[in-house]
Amino acid sequence: MKPSCKSIVFIALLVAALAGPASTSANAANSGPEIRIGSKKFTESVILAEMAASLAASAGATVIHRQELGGTRLVWDALLAHEIDVYPEYAGTLAREILANEHVVDEQSLEGALAKRGLRVSRSLGFNDSYALGMMRQTAERLRISKISDLARHPSLRFGMSDEFLDRADGWPALHSAYGLSAPDVRGVDHDIAYKGLVDGAIDVIDLYTTDAEIGRYQIQVLEDDRRHFLDNEAVLIYRIDLEQSAPNALRAMLQLQGRIKDSAMVEMNGTVKFEQRTEADVAAQFVATNFGIANPTHNEGLAARLLRRTGEHLRLTLLSLAAAIAVALPLGVVAAWRPTFGHIILALVSIVQTIPSLALLVFMIPLLGIGALPAIAALFLYSLLPIVRNTASGIMNIPLSIHNSAVALGLTPMRRLRLIEIPLASPTILAGIKTAAVINVGTATLGALIGAGGYGQPILTGIRLDNFNLILEGAAPAALLALFVEGLFELAERRLVPRGLRLRPNRSA
Amino acid sequence: MIRLDGVTKSYGGSIAVDDVSLTILPGRTTVLIGPSGSGKSTLLALIIGLELPDAGRIAVDEHPLTRLSALSLRRRMGYVVQDGGLFPHLTAQENICLMAKEIGWPPQRRRDRITELCALTRFPPTALGRYPVELSGGQRQRVSLMRALMLDPDVLLMDEPLGALDPMIRAELQDELKDIFGRLAKTVVLVTHDLSEAAFFSDAIILMHQGHVVQQGLFRDLIESPAEPFVGQFVHAQLRRLAMINERAMKIKKGRA
Numbered sequence: 001m002k003p004s005c006k007s008i009v010f011i012a013l014l015v016a017a018l019a020g021p022a023s024t025s026a027n028a029a030n031s032g033p034e035i036r037i038g039s040k041k042f043t044e045s046v047i048l049a050e051m052a053a054s055l056a057a058s059a060g061a062t063v064i065h066r067q068e069l070g071g072t073r074l075v076w077d078a079l080l081a082h083e084i085d086v087y088p089e090y091a092g093t094l095a096r097e098i099l100a101n102e103h104v105v106d107e108q109s110l111e112g113a114l115a116k117r118g119l120r121v122s123r124s125l126g127f128n129d130s131y132a133l134g135m136m137r138q139t140a141e142r143l144r145i146s147k148i149s150d151l152a153r154h155p156s157l158r159f160g161m162s163d164e165f166l167d168r169a170d171g172w173p174a175l176h177s178a179y180g181l182s183a184p185d186v187r188g189v190d191h192d193i194a195y196k197g198l199v200d201g202a203i204d205v206i207d208l209y210t211t212d213a214e215i216g217r218y219q220i221q222v223l224e225d226d227r228r229h230f231l232d233n234e235a236v237l238i239y240r241i242d243l244e245q246s247a248p249n250a251l252r253a254m255l256q257l258q259g260r261i262k263d264s265a266m267v268e269m270n271g272t273v274k275f276e277q278r279t280e281a282d283v284a285a286q287f288v289a290t291n292f293g294i295a296n297p298t299h300n301e302g303l304a305a306r307l308l309r310r311t312g313e314h315l316r317l318t319l320l321s322l323a324a325a326i327a328v329a330l331p332l333g334v335v336a337a338w339r340p341t342f343g344h345i346i347l348a349l350v351s352i353v354q355t356i357p358s359l360a361l362l363v364f365m366i367p368l369l370g371i372g373a374l375p376a377i378a379a380l381f382l383y384s385l386l387p388i389v390r391n392t393a394s395g396i397m398n399i400p401l402s403i404h405n406s407a408v409a410l411g412l413t414p415m416r417r418l419r420l421i422e423i424p425l426a427s428p429t430i431l432a433g434i435k436t437a438a439v440i441n442v443g444t445a446t447l448g449a450l451i452g453a454g455g456y457g458q459p460i461l462t463g464i465r466l467d468n469f470n471l472i473l474e475g476a477a478p479a480a481l482l483a484l485f486v487e488g489l490f491e492l493a494e495r496r497l498v499p500r501g502l503r504l505r506p507n508r509s510a
Numbered sequence: 511m512i513r514l515d516g517v518t519k520s521y522g523g524s525i526a527v528d529d530v531s532l533t534i535l536p537g538r539t540t541v542l543i544g545p546s547g548s549g550k551s552t553l554l555a556l557i558i559g560l561e562l563p564d565a566g567r568i569a570v571d572e573h574p575l576t577r578l579s580a581l582s583l584r585r586r587m588g589y590v591v592q593d594g595g596l597f598p599h600l601t602a603q604e605n606i607c608l609m610a611k612e613i614g615w616p617p618q619r620r621r622d623r624i625t626e627l628c629a630l631t632r633f634p635p636t637a638l639g640r641y642p643v644e645l646s647g648g649q650r651q652r653v654s655l656m657r658a659l660m661l662d663p664d665v666l667l668m669d670e671p672l673g674a675l676d677p678m679i680r681a682e683l684q685d686e687l688k689d690i691f692g693r694l695a696k697t698v699v700l701v702t703h704d705l706s707e708a709a710f711f712s713d714a715i716i717l718m719h720q721g722h723v724v725q726q727g728l729f730r731d732l733i734e735s736p737a738e739p740f741v742g743q744f745v746h747a748q749l750r751r752l753a754m755i756n757e758r759a760m761k762i763k764k765g766r767a
Binding site: 400402403405406407408409410411412413416420421424425499500501502504 | 555558559560581582584585587589591592593594595596597598599600601608609612641642643644654657667
């Protein structure tokens with residue numbers, strides 16, 4: 001029939017338009033060897049990665065910065081999986097967290113453990129960023145707390161610890177037993193949000209990184225580590241050894257950072273990004289310019305250009321996954337309607353997929369599909385299956401028996417029946433299913449930014465990290481608008497695709 | 511000619527049609543009658559191959575009806591259900607022409623046939639472009655009948671075709687249908703639970719009860735020589751109702767006079 005032909009052509013065109021060249025955030029002006037730099041989702045890591053990117057680019061490399069990939073484990077896995085070539089790490093984290101099972105005791109054993117994985121670590125970049133505990137100065141003075149051991153006297157204090165710190169062997173569990181803290185109220189909180197909670201008085205004690213700019217800004221008392229529990233944590237670059245062959249100049253340029261960044265400089269740079277609304281790229285470029293005399297023009301994208309790029313990325317995620325889901329879920333729905341036993345199995349499977357938390361599903365995709373847009377599209381595709389399969393099946397199964405029987409009795413073959421009768425009659429329900437999938441997709445796609453897929457989620461993520469409401473809005477507002485736009489689009493599509501006879505009001509004059 | 515031989519069909523343990531053997535003669539109107547649940551609609555569904563029998567054989571014009579042959583045999587039969595079973599997304603004309611188009615009738619031939627059918631069923635050609643929801647109940651049944659007759663099948667199967675209509679339209683359509691059956695001389699099998707409708711249409715009557723054929727023959731056979739007590743009960747229940755209505759109507763008329 002005409003309507004279904006039209007819709008297929010429409011979708012095919014959209015997909016073709018979107019499957020075109022992907023826009024990754026690369027400053028791909030150079031044509032030298034390609035270097036992919038990763039960073040964790042906190043300011044310092046992004047700044048260090050931007051410095052490395054800027055230095056590598058000055059040595060002629062084509063640099064792709066996969067910003068804010070996630071926590072330690074995710075970025076480390078990406079490095080092992082060749083998804084990235086280099087990222088900023090901390091020597092203590094490497095030895096005591098990532099390689100905790102390998103009994104790394106000194107530099108030699110660390111190098112050995114890394115070499116086995118094809119990795120190498122730089123010397124210290126010059127500053128130390130270790131864990132500490134902190135609380136608001138006022139509260140600390142009121143309760144006469146200045147050392148961590150003082151905390152044991154106040155079991156009613158509320159602790160907000162970053163998730164990574166809670167899990168690390170050398171983090172909360174070790175601290176807890178070293179100081180004999182009597183299991184008080186401990187909650188896992190995102191590090192950037194923990195500061196808000198502390199300032200607002202929702203929690204009393206948080207873990208800190210010693211280079212956090214918030215410490216000075218919010219008048220936070222860093223508690224003295226009187227039992228020398230926290231160890232040094234020198235910033236380093238960790239990279240794949242093969243860079244020494246594939247991009248020796250770029251690597252040498254990046255390693256210029258060794259020993260060049262002082263603690264105070266790092267705290268200041270963190271603060272500039274966090275409180276003066278400057279971008280990490282900006283701050284990094286300034287540092288590189290003053291210290292190495294490399295003027296690397298940062299490409300400052302205007303708001304319109306940024307929005308346009310992210311809209312493109314976001315649409316690409318949403319539409320490709322939706323198109324693939326339609327192509328798979330429609331036939332599955334038809335089969336489910338025709339063979340109810342098999343249908344139960346199909347519906348159970350796609351329902352199970354639906355119950356996997358989106359963040360977990362995204363992370364599951366990384367070993368299979370790497371990082372970037374592809375795993376995000378795959379995850380969104382899986383999420384879109386249920387509403388479409390279910391609505392297609394129920395749309396067909398709810399066709400009145402007399403109509404179904406008439407179609408069979410006329411002598412239509414099953415395939416013709418499907419095309420001429422069942423799909424058109426089920427089309428309002430099917431469209432509603434696709435609409436549900438699309439709207440959910442637009443929202444869920446914002447999480448894609450966590451694994452480097454870009455889109456509207458990127459500014460939301462950065463905004464949460466920097467506690468910058470405007471930046472969050474820059475992602476959240478267009479995402480909401482896009483969802484509304486998709487709703488509207490489907491209202492229009494319904495008018496075009498649902499047969500007229502199904503939209504008429506029954507005639508009561510008979 | 512349609513022949514059923516030892517046909518049995520059950521749904522999840524309950525038997526709808528139990529070992530039925532019968533022959534439906536060509537060119538005549540046969541009425542399947544019985545109370546609800548007697549298996550008469552199931553029998554019709556078996557003949558058009560909507561359901562396959564659990565046991566027994568069905569043959570249409572000497573062709574055995576199987577899962578494979580059902581598709582082609584269906585095209586020799588027209589089927590009309592109680593509410594018309596019209597496809598709501600297609601206009602009256604599209605409903606009627608659907609199958610002719612599928613098997614490649616040229617447009618002119620389709621137009622000619624529709625003109626013929628509109629005249630036969632007294633359907634206003636101006637309403638052909640309307641969708642089912644825009645038609646009255648009587649018009650919908652006419653469209654459904656035209657759809658069933660489009661390919662000029664030898665057999666016309668009707669499952670309570672007038673059941674959903676209000677009494678005025680029903681009476682009017684009854685007369686027209688009888689006239690149409692007479693003119694077309696097709697093999698018609700009509701299912702109803704209404705004895706007066708059966709008496710009105712039938713050349714032959716098949717009375718069913720609990721999945722069995724209780725009696726087969728002419729209307730007068732049911733009255734004169736009931737095969738078993740149930741036949742008498744079924745007939746009298748309906749006749750008594752008619753008689754009561756008649757009696758009351760006469761009284762009222764007398765009272766006025």
